[in-house]
Amino acid sequence: MSRIGVFVCHCGENISRTVDVERVAKEAGDIPGVAFSCDYKYMCSDPGQNLLKKAVADNNLDGVLVAACSPRMHEKTFRKAASAAGLNPYLCEMGNIREHCSWVHEDREEATAKASDIVKLMVERVKKGKSLAPITVPVTKKALVIGGGIAGIQAALDIADAGHQVVMVEREPSIGGHMAQLSETFPTLDCSQCIMTPKMVDVANHPNITLYTFAEIEKVEGYIGNFQVTVRKKARSVDESKCTGCGVCMTKCPKKKIPNEFDQGHGMRTAIYVPFPQAVPNTPVIDRQNCTMFQSGKCGVCQKVCGPGAVDFEQQDTLIVEPVGAIVVATGFKLYSIERQPEDSPIQGYGEFGYGTIPDIIDGMTFERLASASGPTGGKILRPSDGKEPKQVVFIQCVGSRAREKGISYCSKVCCMYTAKHTMLYHHKVHDGQAYVFYMDARTPGKGYDEFWRRAVEEEEAVYIRGMVSRMYQRGDKIVVMGSDTLVGVQVEIEADLVVMATAVQAQDGADLLAQKLGISYDKYNFYSEAHAKLKPVECATAGIYLAGACQGPKDIPDTVSQASAAAAKVMTLFAKDQLERDPVVAKVNEKYCVGCLACKKVCPYGAVEEREIRDRQGNLVKVVASVNPGVCGGCGTCQATCPSKSVELDGYTDEQIMAMIEAL
Amino acid sequence: MHAEKLQHDFEPKIVAFVCTWCTYAGADLAGTSRMQYPANVRVLKFPCTGRIDPVFILRAFQKGADGVLVSGCHPGDCHYMAGNFHARRRFAAFRALLGFVGVDLERLQFSWVSAAEGGKWVEVVTELTEKVRAMGPMKEFKALEDEEQWSGALNTPELREAFESIT
Numbered sequence: 001m002s003r004i005g006v007f008v009c010h011c012g013e014n015i016s017r018t019v020d021v022e023r024v025a026k027e028a029g030d031i032p033g034v035a036f037s038c039d040y041k042y043m044c045s046d047p048g049q050n051l052l053k054k055a056v057a058d059n060n061l062d063g064v065l066v067a068a069c070s071p072r073m074h075e076k077t078f079r080k081a082a083s084a085a086g087l088n089p090y091l092c093e094m095g096n097i098r099e100h101c102s103w104v105h106e107d108r109e110e111a112t113a114k115a116s117d118i119v120k121l122m123v124e125r126v127k128k129g130k131s132l133a134p135i136t137v138p139v140t141k142k143a144l145v146i147g148g149g150i151a152g153i154q155a156a157l158d159i160a161d162a163g164h165q166v167v168m169v170e171r172e173p174s175i176g177g178h179m180a181q182l183s184e185t186f187p188t189l190d191c192s193q194c195i196m197t198p199k200m201v202d203v204a205n206h207p208n209i210t211l212y213t214f215a216e217i218e219k220v221e222g223y224i225g226n227f228q229v230t231v232r233k234k235a236r237s238v239d240e241s242k243c244t245g246c247g248v249c250m251t252k253c254p255k256k257k258i259p260n261e262f263d264q265g266h267g268m269r270t271a272i273y274v275p276f277p278q279a280v281p282n283t284p285v286i287d288r289q290n291c292t293m294f295q296s297g298k299c300g301v302c303q304k305v306c307g308p309g310a311v312d313f314e315q316q317d318t319l320i321v322e323p324v325g326a327i328v329v330a331t332g333f334k335l336y337s338i339e340r341q342p343e344d345s346p347i348q349g350y351g352e353f354g355y356g357t358i359p360d361i362i363d364g365m366t367f368e369r370l371a372s373a374s375g376p377t378g379g380k381i382l383r384p385s386d387g388k389e390p391k392q393v394v395f396i397q398c399v400g401s402r403a404r405e406k407g408i409s410y411c412s413k414v415c416c417m418y419t420a421k422h423t424m425l426y427h428h429k430v431h432d433g434q435a436y437v438f439y440m441d442a443r444t445p446g447k448g449y450d451e452f453w454r455r456a457v458e459e460e461e462a463v464y465i466r467g468m469v470s471r472m473y474q475r476g477d478k479i480v481v482m483g484s485d486t487l488v489g490v491q492v493e494i495e496a497d498l499v500v501m502a503t504a505v506q507a508q509d510g511a512d513l514l515a516q517k518l519g520i521s522y523d524k525y526n527f528y529s530e531a532h533a534k535l536k537p538v539e540c541a542t543a544g545i546y547l548a549g550a551c552q553g554p555k556d557i558p559d560t561v562s563q564a565s566a567a568a569a570k571v572m573t574l575f576a577k578d579q580l581e582r583d584p585v586v587a588k589v590n591e592k593y594c595v596g597c598l599a600c601k602k603v604c605p606y607g608a609v610e611e612r613e614i615r616d617r618q619g620n621l622v623k624v625v626a627s628v629n630p631g632v633c634g635g636c637g638t639c640q641a642t643c644p645s646k647s648v649e650l651d652g653y654t655d656e657q658i659m660a661m662i663e664a665l
Numbered sequence: 666m667h668a669e670k671l672q673h674d675f676e677p678k679i680v681a682f683v684c685t686w687c688t689y690a691g692a693d694l695a696g697t698s699r700m701q702y703p704a705n706v707r708v709l710k711f712p713c714t715g716r717i718d719p720v721f722i723l724r725a726f727q728k729g730a731d732g733v734l735v736s737g738c739h740p741g742d743c744h745y746m747a748g749n750f751h752a753r754r755r756f757a758a759f760r761a762l763l764g765f766v767g768v769d770l771e772r773l774q775f776s777w778v779s780a781a782e783g784g785k786w787v788e789v790v791t792e793l794t795e796k797v798r799a800m801g802p803m804k805e806f807k808a809l810e811d812e813e814q815w816s817g818a819l820n821t822p823e824l825r826e827a828f829e830s831i832t
Binding site for chain 2: 072099101103106107110117118121519521522541603605606634637638650653659661663
């Protein structure tokens, strides 16, 4: 007969408001096998944990159930307490009577009955539980950083400076990300490239960082401390070991009129190119879609002029396998486009703004390039259609953001600040120009942010109009902006030379596909989900994977850098140990009953099942059975549900435990 | 502010088998967001829907469940890469079989609820509860409980007598 202790938590008032905790504790006491039950105001507090420890000792308990919040919240806390009291931590379970009961039901009677049922079920689970010993695995002290924007760069440098190896994988031909595109940054107006490029160079020169640019993640296997990552290095058509970065190939390339992605399509580049002059690495890449050699087989000028003979048209994609212990995901964001989207797309374009067909309606990133000294206009504010200096510029905030009818309900966080910055940059460059801003709310939380915004309004003469724009259309060489001023209560019409939209921050293209490879969760906007919104904002629910930057949600540069350093700190904490304890929830084979059909092997997603031959003393084969490698097993239990002879069992979720729980329904 | 509680003649028992990574976390999110749904559901947590043996569903019906919900990660989002695909195949076949033996398939629901879909969890649970409430209690399998180990119904006096003599 078991001797189980049941502890029912009030969680202050969170549980006791709707659940009669005293009754739950009393009813728990009547369950066969329960030797002790009580309720307490805060089980997770120090006195609460001491109460648990004391009860285990006084009543000689052999199992513990804490009915409180979600096990995702405090399972570790209570298992640690149980362990301190001399119990096996896996004989301590939690009944979720807060998230799954008191918070979601109002009726006290019903909620109490449900809480009692949850306790009943979970007591059965504890009764049939087994003592498990944690499995120790070695830690590969090498980190993978996915994405080479400011988030990835910061995380990689921090980890590498701590003395650990880092592999950085960047999809584009150069690292730098969006920050390299910016002209100046709020709230100090310092030049983005001036603070960014030294960091990029640091990454390239760091002895502990291996940099793969123009590369993507192909496959991720393994688990915390022991990932196997396959990186696809796309064919660059230029041998990085030979190229000196002289740039002759680019000056000689006959294809010169390809819109440059780095300049948002407003500058031109060649078919063999580096995205921008400060690119790291400074090795060109051939854009095979636009290269005459690849399209028609005739040209090869770059190969002829290349002194070191680095141009290689035959180059193929290569796959590189890297063993790593931790992964930092820093894939960043993309900007919303007002273009027409397919009917069934959850995100819609802006027909009222002409679906992006009016050339002088640009987005904020294009304005950054126009304002940047290294941009297509050399830092002059000139409008795209005719290259004239615009004298009336309208800025529109919240295009796409906070627009539920367009499919995005969140705030993109950075636009209020960068629009204020844009009005200043414009005012500094075009002294006789006038900037108008249509805004919903000016959201400026952050150090020095509100002061910055006030400066735009009070000193830099930007006219802020509270209201949204309903329509824009071309009239002659002007754009008519029709909107409303909701503070004055009048309709507004402005004839603008240039319109700059602060478009929404969205998750990067393919963010969902990468999440599926990594086995991490994401929300409906494809932003990655953290393990806990408040207490684990950097970790993913999948152990060993950490988030940095805007891949998790819109963030400005200071927040991104902070989070990247936090992710790096988490990785370093992990790497501080040589051995890692992992959850012993793994499958075991009962060799007596196993018939060796190996159905389990076929369904195992980890390849953890191997064949094992059982031989007698003479060496004759008796039978072949399945055998699970506990280091590789991920603990999903698919094998157990598949096994026809029920001879493989997942520790912690045995058939016996689950059946006992169902019996108690 | 609270709506007047409706009295129902019959409150069904709903059992939910969920995976810990997506649906359990989604249900947690519904809690953290203080959404409201019927208290009929009892949640059993599994590492993955791939772990869920169809026998558990039968057993739940036998032990008094009027409706069963199986919910895991969306296709492609499985924490274990492919567990939910195995589950989907398994339950597609199992569902057809249950239909064949005469179980009203409206009582058995499969769904995908991600960790970010607290609202969807509420919808799925509420919908199933209301549907099953309207259908009334599930009697077929509970009657079988008495006849466990028997392959047929006790439809003749001889069988009944034999059954009683051994119980």
